[in-house]
Amino acid sequence: MIINMKNIIFMGTPQFSVPILEKLLKDISAKFHVFSKPDKARGRGQITSPSPVKECATNHNLPTYTPTSKEELAGEVTKIDPDLIIVVAYAMILPKSVTDNYFCINIHASLLPKYRGASPIHSALLNQDEETGITLIKMNEKMDEGDVLEVKNITIEDNDNLNTLENKLALISAKQIVNYLQLNQDLQNAVLAPQNKEKASYCYKITKEDLSLNLSDTIHTNLGKIKAFAPKPGAKLTKNGKIIKIIDAKIEDSKLIPLIVKPEGKSEMPYKDYLLGHPEGLTLC
Template sequence: MKVIFAGTPEFAAVALQSLIEAGFDIPLVLTQPDRPAGRGMQLHASAVKQLAQRHGIEVLQPLSLRQDSKDPQRAAEAGDAHARLLATDYDVMVVAAYGLILPRATLDIRPCINIHGSLLPRWRGAAPIHRAIEAGDDETGITIMRMEEGLDTGPMLAVERLNIAAGDSTGTLHDKLAALGGRMIVAALRKMEQGALEAVPQPEAGVTYAAKISKDEAALDFSLPALELGLKIRAFNPFPGATAQLDGATVKLWAAEALEADSAAAPGQVLAADAQHGIVVACGAGALRLIELQKPGGKRLPAAEFIKGCTIDGARFS
């Protein structure tokens, strides 16, 4: 089979690597334009582009695929991309975390199938891994689906479930799901080659939407229950990183443990800060033991190391 691949971040690069290793013919890769990143804000290629270039695969980076865009440059690039797709000999387009909407004109050229990081119809949308952890879900998985114009509404071609471990962050769960998606897309395409890939409509019940993560969500409100805050810290690791204010500085909180505790202290008040207990903070319900923290410009540190560099007895996180 000849496969056009569309994707951008590391999650997608894992799938592309799996397709390359499985021997699929990949004549073209679509990925988002290079973006400024790092302290120098220099342009950086996506993980997918870097991988494609290492394997000598042609890369296309349109700003948009919508030819009806009101932006002349985007519309022109979309027209060029559409013409390039029409001129390419391929059997299927595989999409994984591409980040651009595929319009009807693209979907109609050849079958398009998507690797989605949730058990659809739960967590349709941009941030299914973050939202599954934030919500306290016990499991998630990968759904291979046929794409249509709706947001992750297409029929399911393959589903595999994966337990969410108590210590999973978005980072660790991302890596597990990326590997699972890579294995599943190869198996799905093998079945497609044999004409044995069946489509099943998504259930109408249980639809939820995984809104894109905003940096504004990173600031923690300690009046919330400790259990909820612990889930947010896991969900926002590694991006955008949960934050709290301590003595006027923004501290990042990378790992924590919810405790059952009764305290009359105000939310955010430090209840303990020593090598034995770590840093325990009062919450709206229960308390939160902070396990890993980071000062501005510093390294991530275990709580026992963090408290060596500052005095936080009686301090308050806000």
């Protein structure tokens, strides 16, 4: 149990960050302040709603903050004067005034310096990597370039997709950050390992265009894309003017065979059921 921290700021936005916040609240004794992105319109109905992290914080009656600029963020941080800042997929790079004056730990879902940037889990699946993991870094003002505090590797299984790998990495992240803080209560004397800049690679925010399957690509490339976007938002192709999402597939006899598909306007279904109404089938490469 940590006894020398009064105020901790947690910064995060997507569902990936929620299990980590939950674990910290359970195992770390401190007052938590939660920063997240502002509420926005979501879903088909475009109903304004909070981020998963803000919703979690509200359910725990925690103070929440949704700054829209680095200047506003820095001002709120200064008022709180935290002992520690933990950042998990927050979607805003912290200003130098914050990273210079406070100990900031970022949990990044890759083996840094590989896949610095916004889509490390997608990238590991797209590139059909055999392993991935999480890295704890002491943040500086640059994106994912801070010194390494701790690394945890895991194997990417053949049946992993975006959903399963995100869940695994979130749970591992939750365990690792709590263990790290309990074993390293004097953060000012933390052991730091600089990243090897020569081995750095970068990944970028996924766009709608990235979801489309290219039939001229190899079967392995398209299988990686299917896994990287499954089950949502879903890799897709267009047939007769209609979008069909490929949720799962396998390689068999040197062919890429759909297993689960989602035709436009319909629910997910086994490919064998799709074939009943479309005996000509689908070509994935």
